[in-house]
Amino acid sequence: MFNDIGPLELVTIIVLAVLVFGPDKLPKVIQDVMRTVRKIREFSESAKQDIRNELGPEFKDFEFEDLNPKTFIRKQLDNDELGLKEIRNGFDLKKEMAEVTDAVHGRDGGASSSPSSPSSSSSSSSGGRVDMTKKPETPGDDDRPPFDADAT
Secondary structure (H helix, E strand, C coil): CCCCCCHHHHHHHHHHHHHHHHHHHHHHHHHHHHHHHHHHHHHHHHHHHHHHHHHCHHHCCCCHHHHCHHHHHHHHHCCHHHCHHHHHHHCCHHHHHHHHHHHHCCCCCCCCCCCCCHHHHHHCCCCCCCCCCCCCCCCCCCCCCCCCHHHC
16 A cells, blocks of 8 residues: 655654644554544445445456456456467567568578678679668759748
8 A cells, every 4th residue: 555655755754743643642643544544445345345246146256456457458468368478479579670670681581691791792882772871962053942832
């Protein structure tokens, strides 16, 4: 319940409680707060039990924590019936990225493991490669720059 409260915050709360309620009334206030928290927990548990009883026997294993979207998705993805674990384990990200890189550079899958000599790659500058760099067009002296309707 108080997992996100740090030690400094806890000390601050205790000092404020002593200042506000005083050392005489502080134990009585703590007892009243704990009694209220206990009653709220009992009320919520009885409400959960009433809902389970009303839903019937087919929902006897229903957990209210499953209503949290993160918990629901995690539970569904960990389900062995879907076979997602085999798919996840069979997917090799490094291999897939290497294949994509080879495809972009125009190399065969087997050619990436064999080193190529620098003289053969420098002898043909275009050698099956496509130049993807964008070169700026230099307009002539008489030419006006192109009209861009979106820029105006």
